[in-house]
Amino acid sequence: MNKSILKFMRKSKTMTLSTDGIKLWGTKVYYALDHGFIFFIEKKGLTIQNIYKNNNVSFEIDNNKLSIIVQGSGHVEILGEPTDFDRERGILLYKVPEDVQFMKHGTVYIARLVPDFIRVIDMRTEFKKFDIDINLDEFTEKQHPVFLSSRPWSFQQSIAAILLGAVLATRINLFLLFLSIMGVLLAQASFNILNGYFDFKSGNDNKLSMTSTRVFIDRIVPERRAVQYSMIMLILAVIIGIYAVYIKPEILLYFVIGLIGGILYNLPRIGLKRMALGDISVFIIWSVIFLGSYIFQGGIINIPVIFISFAVGILTLSILHSNNWRDIKDDKNANVKTVASLLGEKISMIYYLILIYIPYILISTAFYLSYKLLPLLSVFITIPMSVYLARIAINNKNIKRGELDRLTARFTFIFAITGAVFYLGIMFIYGMDKFIL
Incomplete structure (x- = not known):
């Protein structure tokens, strides 16, 4: 199959179905690829009635930005209740986590559309219309199960904290920067896997949970294998951390705080996250990641830098709270x-709004205390994103509420990276060499 078309189908989420005999009407579904297109379909309605009468269905996937349209036809198999199909459900809900709300109401079946014929209309450069061969083995979502269990989307905040800390230091040693990123990401991946594992074993995560990773719930990866990978990554992270402390003994305290904080956060039954202490621990850990990166690059802590570390910690806290x-x-x-859970629904909304707006105040305060931090005021260009998140948070009927943690993670990453890029840009304009090997 054409690789660009397959990539397009993996990237796309929505598909319009039309059953035979209905020319001007169709229903839109969210889908994922698994030896065909898998999706949820309402138990009642015209579409399901027509599928029961005749399972031949035509479909269309389009993306206006790319000017590609994939059309075709095939037969639909109604697999049954989503709770009975672990792997298929997991693949779909990882790609489209907001679909779990339909499962909660018990109003959908999980179905698979097996294509018999596919035609592509490609208008990116010139109008092309062609048929493609179908190989169902290629109709899969290309994501490694253990990699999924590490919640890779959450890495961006750690990377942003490390980069921002390094940028604010006098010089950026690229080797030390690489070492920092590798050590922190290995530790974070390990703790994320353990967190998901303990949530699953304790019953905190179940088939109807809107958890960001479903590899344990949906039996996509064996538990023992995931835990083994987690331990290997944690050992590697500790080795890197010890080497970093050997190079720069000043970061010992930050290394110890980060490591102990991550371990205590994830412990079953008595973990910090289970005693309403998760918020403060996440705030401290990511503030420490920023400060550790800053000191690792030779920076000297002062009051403005502490305010910036608070902003980084609160940004990460906003992701945890949205979850x-x-x-x-x-x-x-x-x-x-x-x-x-202690604040309740309404106060949690107010708390979330406070968390996404306080960092702007903290960055402004840091600038007031040190005018050389002027480039960091560039973070204010992310205000439209924070307004977008606030609208989702206020409207409990917004379908995006279910993935607010992911959207918040993207916002916080852009917030921090914007400041780092503008700061580097100003240094470049004034001819200041920031990089060494």
Whole structure:
């Protein structure tokens, strides 16, 4: 199959179905690839009625930005209740996590459309219309299960914290920067896997949970293998950390705080996250990641830098809270106490809004105390993104509420990276060489 078309189908999420005999009407579904197109379909309605009568269905996937349209036809198999199909459900919900809300109401079946014929209209450079051969083995989502369990989307905040800390230092040693990123990401990946594993074993995550990783719930990866990978990554992270301390003994305290904080956060039953201490621990850990990176590059801590570290910690905290806010009901059922579950729905919304706007105040304060931090005021160009998140948070009927943690992670990454890029840009304009090997 044409690789660019296959990549397009993997990247796309929505597909319009039309059953035979209905020319001007169709239903839009979210889909994922698994030896065909898998999706949820409502148990009641015209579409399901026509599929039961005749399972021949035509479909269309389009993307206006790329000017590609994939059309075709095939037969639909109604697999049954989503809770009975672990792997298929997991593949779909990882790609489209907001679909879990339909599962919660028990109003959908999981279905697979097996294509018999596919035609592509490609208008990116010139009009092309061609048929493609179908190989169902290629209809898969290309993501490694253990990699999924590490929640890779969450890495961006750590990378942003490390980069921002390094940029604010006098010089950036590229080798030390690489070492910092590798050590922190290995530790974070390990702790993320363990966090998902313990949530699954404790019953905190179940088939109806809107958890960001479903590899354990949906039996996509064996538990033992994931834990083994986690331990290997943690050992490698510790080795890198010890080497970093050997190079720069000043970061010993930050290394110890980060490591102990990550371990205590994830412990079953008595972990910090289960005693409403997760918020403060995440705030401290990511503030420390920023400060550790800053000191590792030779920076000297002062009051403005501390304010910036608070901004970094609060930005990461906003991601955690958006996740805990979504999971209030599940956490209460599992007897897990979070700040969100203690605050309740309405106060949690206010708390979230405070978390995404306080960093602007902290950055402004840092600039007031040190005018050389002027380039960091560039973060204010991300205000439209924060307004977008606020609108989602305020509207509890918005379908995006289910993936607010991911959207918040993207916002916080752009916030920090914007400041780092503008700061580097100003240094470049004034001819200041920031990089050494």
